[in-house]
Amino acid sequence: MFGINDIPKFFLAFFLVLPIISFVHEAGHVFFAWLMGGKNIKVTIGSGKVLFRLGILEVRKYYFWYGLCTFDNLRRNERIANILIFSGGALFNAIAAGAVIYLVEHQVLEAGILTYQFTYFSLYYVFFALLPMPYPDGNDSDGKVILDLIRNKAGVKTYRVQWSQEKKQWCVLDHDRNLIKAFDHEKEALDKAQEEAQQNRPSRLLNSKSGKETEVQNYPKVPL
Structure with missing residues (x-):
């Protein structure tokens, strides 16, 4: 006792x-x-x-x-x-x-x-x-x-920075390729995409600047 x-x-x-x-x-x-x-x-x-x-x-x-x-x-x-x-x-x-x-x-x-x-x-x-x-x-x-x-149920979300020929802007897209926001400058788009990816771990950030998608960064789930 x-x-x-x-x-x-x-x-x-x-x-x-x-x-x-x-x-x-x-x-x-x-x-x-x-x-x-x-x-x-x-x-x-x-x-x-x-x-x-x-x-x-x-x-x-x-x-x-x-x-x-x-x-x-x-x-x-x-x-x-x-x-x-x-x-x-x-x-x-x-x-x-x-x-x-x-x-x-x-x-x-x-x-x-x-x-x-x-x-x-x-x-x-x-x-x-x-x-x-x-x-x-x-x-x-x-x-x-x-x-x-x-069980392969990690649920990794993919965010993309992609140039839109139609908008003439850099677009930040969510996992379902829906537009989050568009920017005139690539760096602004990357900053926004990184912010979204960090807040929604686990996630990956891809950029299609070179004509094909390349991983800029990944944000694993945080251990406690």
């Missing part, structure tokens, strides 16, 4: 152990995103106002709550690459928990509240990350994204 003596343990888990586990989880996503050629990789730990940035790491005011990894333009954007990226967080949590258990059993680390909480909450992270379910904010768990990828 939870008692008064357990309150310090709760704060230890909430303000120290969980943020470390969250960082390990995001590191797993980052590793495979980097391995698959991802660009503009960024890791966010916490929510609220930004406290500081260090390289690809961004730590926010409520550092003990929430974690996110974003990246663009995978060089290897096949299903298996995305499955590895979304599995990476849970995999790193499982490896970290297994390593701590091994070190405790071999008396390299001393068994205590920190090792217990780290192992317990790491496995907690693994379970809930891989449980295939939608979240209230509209995102999906890693497990649901992986399941959709296995």
Whole structure:
């Protein structure tokens, strides 16, 4: 039963152990995103106002709550690459928990509240990350994204920038080739198309400037 003596343990888990586990989880996503050629990789730990940035790491005011990894333009954007990226967080949590258990059993680390909480909450992270379910904010768990990828139901949207001879303008088209907006300059059209594609991940941006469609950028679904 939870008692008064357990309150310090709760704060230890909430303000120290969980943020470390969250960082390990995001590191797993980052590793495979980097391995698959991802660009503009960024890791966010916490929510609220930004406290500081260090390289690809961004730590926010409520550092003990929430974690996110974003990246663009995978060089290897096949299903298996995305499955590895979304599995990476849970995999790193499982490896970290297994390593701590091994070190405790071999008396390299001393068994205590920190090792217990780290192992317990790491496995907690693994379970809930891989449980295939939608979240209230509209995102999906890693497990649901992986399941959709296995079933080939990723639903990647394609946005296009295309020159219209009739309009004499650069047109931004949605996935169904409906006109979103037309511009006099190609750069303006590309900027608008990138904005639309980023807001509707997973997506691809194609340009037909050369007479054939070439991929400008892709925006994979964001791991949590």
